[in-house]
Every structure is written in C-alpha cells, then in structure tokens.
Amino acid sequence: MxxxxxxxxxxxxxxxxxxxxxxxxxxxxxxxxxxxxxxxxxxxxxxxxxxxxxxxxxxxxxxxxxxxxxxxxxxxxxxxxxxxxxxxxxxxxxxxxxxxxxxxxxxxxxxxxxxxxxxxxxxxxxxxxxxxxxxxxxxxxxxxxxxxxxxxxxPEELPAERGVFAEPMACVLSALRKAFGAQYVPPGHDGLVLGFGVIGLCSATAIAAAGGTATVVEYDPARRELAASLGFEALASVEEAATAGARDGGFPLVVDAAGTPAAFASALDLLAWSGTLVELGNFADLGEVAIKPSDICLRDLRIVGSGETFYEDFPPAIALVGGTAVxxxxxxxxxxxxxxxxxxxxxxxxxxxxxxxxxxx
Ligand SMILES: [Zn+2]
Ligand SMILES: [Zn+2]
Known part of the structure; x- marks a missing residue:
C-alpha cells in the first residue's frame, strides 16, 4: 500500500x-x-x-x-x-x-x-x-x-478536446506569421499540407480559416480518412498532389509537416513560382536530403523555418481552435x-x- x-x-x-x-x-x-x-x-x-x-x-x-x-x-x-x-x-x-x-x-x-x-x-x-x-x-x-x-x-466554454490544440496551433501561427505577417495566411490563399499529424491539421485549419482551400497529403489511410472527414481534400501521395497542383502551376503555399527529410524536397517541387514553403516537419534531426538550389533561385521560392513560438500567437490560437468550423x-x-x-x-x-x-x- x-x-x-x-x-x-x-x-x-x-x-x-x-x-x-x-x-x-x-x-x-x-x-x-x-x-x-x-x-x-x-x-x-x-x-x-x-x-x-x-x-x-x-x-x-x-x-x-x-x-x-x-x-x-x-x-x-x-x-x-x-x-x-x-x-x-x-x-x-x-x-x-x-x-x-x-x-x-x-x-x-x-x-x-x-x-x-x-x-x-x-x-x-x-x-x-x-x-x-x-x-x-x-x-x-x-x-x-x-x-x-x-x-x-x-474560455470556460472551450472544450478541452479543442483547447488541447491551442499550443500546437500557436506553433503553426508563429510559422505563418514568419511567412506572411500578422494575417498568418493571405485571404483566400490555397495551401498544400504534407502530413496530417497535429501540425498538419492545425496548418490546414489555419489555411481554411483564411478562406483558402487546404489540400492534405497523408500516406496513412486512417489519418487520410480523418482529414477527409474533417472537410479537407485528402490525397494519398505527392504524385497525386503534383497532378492536382499542375492545373495552377503548383501550390502557392506548401506546409511540410510530414516529418521526413524527403518531404522537404517534395514540398519544393510542389510549389508554384514564387511560392512559400513553411518547414514544420523536421523538428528533430531526421537526416539529409538532396535538393537543387537552382530550383529555389530560378523559381523565386521562399523557405521559412520555425523553431520558436511567439507569445503573441497564443491568444489568436486559442480563439481559432474555439471558433473554427473544423x-x-x-x-x-x-x-x-x-x-x-x-x-x-x-x-x-x-x-x-x-x-x-x-x-x-
Ligand atoms: Zn508540442
Ligand atoms: Zn533569455
């Protein structure tokens, strides 16, 4: 005892x-x-x-x-x-x-x-x-x-099942602030999200909150099904994403939340001209991947990393996880x-x- x-x-x-x-x-x-x-x-x-x-x-x-x-x-x-x-x-x-x-x-x-x-x-x-x-x-x-x-x-009325997303949402909003300023995502900006873990979910939610369409690539069938059931376009591979993005010359925003170095290289390939890659997938040293710097240079690409979460992004994150239609x-x-x-x-x-x-x- x-x-x-x-x-x-x-x-x-x-x-x-x-x-x-x-x-x-x-x-x-x-x-x-x-x-x-x-x-x-x-x-x-x-x-x-x-x-x-x-x-x-x-x-x-x-x-x-x-x-x-x-x-x-x-x-x-x-x-x-x-x-x-x-x-x-x-x-x-x-x-x-x-x-x-x-x-x-x-x-x-x-x-x-x-x-x-x-x-x-x-x-x-x-x-x-x-x-x-x-x-x-x-x-x-x-x-x-x-x-x-x-x-x-x-807020007292915020269910814990939503509130628990506020901290990771703040991480995502800080990354988006580094990319686009205090608006987080430009109004109506479509985005592709690689990986549908919590960071991917929060990223897709932030894109949807700004009026854009969030498309998700997730290999795991259960997670892909979850993405679809929450209202996101859910694809099974980067090849499918390349096909989907080809209509518009690529995606203006790709958030890498997949957790592999390979996804970073895929994300670069999937960007439209002058697109922005927000890197949130390699939070630990997961290894290396080959890229061609000329892709970044010749296609005016931007890469934004985000290790730090800003304090000012917590209140908007709490509001977003409480108010989103997702x-x-x-x-x-x-x-x-x-x-x-x-x-x-x-x-x-x-x-x-x-x-x-x-x-x-
Ligand atoms: Zn965390
Ligand atoms: Zn200090």
Missing amino acids: SSFTSAAAPGAAQPHAAIRVFELHGPGSVRVGHRLVPPDGALMRVETTGVCGTDHHIWAGRIDVPVPLLLGHEVIGRLERLPDDHGLVADAPLSEGDRVLIAPGVPCGACAGCDGGGRCLDRPCYGLTMTGDGLTGGFSPYMTLLPGTRVFGV DLGRAITDVHRFDALGDPSDLFTVRAAGKAMVSFA
Missing part, C-alpha cells in the same frame, strides 16, 4: 505532498515517479495535457533532453495557488481558479536577447528542457509556474485518464490516428 497521496485526493496540493508523475529516464524509458508539491510559488492544477509529436521524438531518443525529465508541455489547467508575488505574465489580472494555458517557454532573464528587451535566445521549456525535481511538466496533476511564465486565459474534437482519437494509466509507456508505444491527450478531470 502506497503512502503517496493520490492525484485526486483532497489536499493533494498541500505543500510537501508527494504526487504521482510520469518521468522520462532515457530513450524508451518513461516511468511513474513521485515529486513533492513545493511549499510556495504559483501552482496550477492540470486539467488536460496533450501528447505531442515532440514528446514522441524525445521518447524515441531523436531529441536530446536532460533526464530525469517530467514530460508534457501542452497544458491547460487552473490556477490553484496564486501568491501576491507570483511573477506570472498575463494580459489581464489573474485570480485563483482561472482556467489557463501556459506557454512552454519561459524567458531565462540572463541572455543577450532578454537583456535587450527582445526575444529570449535560450528559453527553458516546461516538459522539454527544464531540469531539477520540480513539477515542471504536464504529465503531473499539478505544475509549478515559475516567475516569468506566460499564461493565457482559456470539428477539431473529432481528431482526438485517444483520451488517457492519468489515474488509470498504469504504464505511461502506453502514451508512446501506440501511434494515435489523431491526437492523444491525458485527462486529469
């Missing part, structure tokens, strides 16, 4: 209580651990944490992270404890009980970027790079919120109850057809 306080028990958030969490101890090794609720500072009660493609890369050892690591960076929850000197950064005053989403990255306060009042060049990220034995990831019933953390209000909740294909997950490896050994999330409610 365990002496540890269960996640759901009243008083679990008491200072020094030990709570059950999922810790990564190395590639392929994620286990139940226990960490202590800190006695002071802001504390969030976690409602929902999304399982992200980056989590899968980390679990598989394709991204180096410090271990042990408390995973989980797509987190919605409620402010459980909010001392006067909480140090959180928000657009509106915060109160205990507020439903919020956190930006994973927290400015370090010490780099040249922070010094200059600009963007931090070295942001520690909840669930990705934060070290130590604190409650620094979302696969835990509670999280410590460090001073400087950006928190964004989440039925995002149907893309949640796996809901894991945190308390019922005996072996957290189950989160990573099964490839969900859509998105997986962990629910604490």
Whole structure:
C-alpha cells in the first residue's frame, strides 16, 4: 500500500505532498515517479495535457533532453495557488481558479536577447528542457509556474478536446506569421499540407480559416480518412498532389509537416513560382536530403523555418481552435485518464490516428 497521496485526493496540493508523475529516464524509458508539491510559488492544477509529436521524438531518443525529465508541455489547467508575488505574465489580472494555458517557454532573464528587451535566445521549456525535481511538466496533476511564465486565459466554454490544440496551433501561427505577417495566411490563399499529424491539421485549419482551400497529403489511410472527414481534400501521395497542383502551376503555399527529410524536397517541387514553403516537419534531426538550389533561385521560392513560438500567437490560437468550423474534437482519437494509466509507456508505444491527450478531470 502506497503512502503517496493520490492525484485526486483532497489536499493533494498541500505543500510537501508527494504526487504521482510520469518521468522520462532515457530513450524508451518513461516511468511513474513521485515529486513533492513545493511549499510556495504559483501552482496550477492540470486539467488536460496533450501528447505531442515532440514528446514522441524525445521518447524515441531523436531529441536530446536532460533526464530525469517530467514530460508534457501542452497544458491547460487552473490556477490553484496564486501568491501576491507570483511573477506570472498575463494580459489581464489573474485570480485563483482561472482556467489557463501556459506557454512552454519561459524567458531565462540572463541572455543577450532578454537583456535587450527582445526575444529570449535560450528559453527553458516546461516538459522539454527544464531540469531539477520540480513539477515542471504536464504529465503531473499539478505544475509549478515559475516567475516569468506566460499564461493565457482559456474560455470556460472551450472544450478541452479543442483547447488541447491551442499550443500546437500557436506553433503553426508563429510559422505563418514568419511567412506572411500578422494575417498568418493571405485571404483566400490555397495551401498544400504534407502530413496530417497535429501540425498538419492545425496548418490546414489555419489555411481554411483564411478562406483558402487546404489540400492534405497523408500516406496513412486512417489519418487520410480523418482529414477527409474533417472537410479537407485528402490525397494519398505527392504524385497525386503534383497532378492536382499542375492545373495552377503548383501550390502557392506548401506546409511540410510530414516529418521526413524527403518531404522537404517534395514540398519544393510542389510549389508554384514564387511560392512559400513553411518547414514544420523536421523538428528533430531526421537526416539529409538532396535538393537543387537552382530550383529555389530560378523559381523565386521562399523557405521559412520555425523553431520558436511567439507569445503573441497564443491568444489568436486559442480563439481559432474555439471558433473554427473544423470539428477539431473529432481528431482526438485517444483520451488517457492519468489515474488509470498504469504504464505511461502506453502514451508512446501506440501511434494515435489523431491526437492523444491525458485527462486529469
Ligand atoms: Zn508540442
Ligand atoms: Zn533569455
């Protein structure tokens, strides 16, 4: 019999209580651990944490992270404890009980970027790079919120099944901002999306929100079926996409979210003259691919990468996942109850057809 306080028990958030969490101890090794609720500072009660493609890369050892690591960076929850000197950064005053989403990255306060009042060049990220034995990831019933953390209000009426897409949507909107500015996608701009994981889904949703037609290429039949059922044109191969795009001389926008170097080369081929390739598929070092630089030069192509997510893109992302006509909740294909997950490896050994999330409610 365990002496540890269960996640759901009243008083679990008491200072020094030990709570059950999922810790990564190395590639392929994620286990139940226990960490202590800190006695002071802001504390969030976690409602929902999304399982992200980056989590899968980390679990598989394709991204180096410090271990042990408390995973989980797509987190919605409620402010459980909010001392006067909480140090959180928000657009509106915060109160205990507020439903919020956190930006994973927290400015370090010490780099040249922070010094200059600009963007931090070295942001520690909840669930990705934060070290130590604190409650620094979302696969835990509670999280410590460090001073400087950006928190964004989440409407009470926004279902968690949609809200969990807000963080990846913010990543996509930041990429589109880098390509096209604050409009994200020019009105009526059609786009091709390679890969229909969560980043592909969010990209297609953003294109549709701007009034364009989003066409998706996805090899996996279940994911392709999901794309079609959500209202997107769904193709099975880049060859089909080349045929479809040939009518207009190629696609003005291609978002690579496929997760292979080969898709990057295909994306270049599929662009129309002066088209824009937004690269969101190679979030880990997945290898090399041959391209001809003359294709970029002679056809006026633009390539936009995006590693950083801007804080200003979170509120529009929350609004978009709540307001889009795309039925995002149907893309949640796996809901894991945190308390019922005996072996957290189950989160990573099964490839969900859509998105997986962990629910604490
Ligand atoms: Zn993520
Ligand atoms: Zn910094």
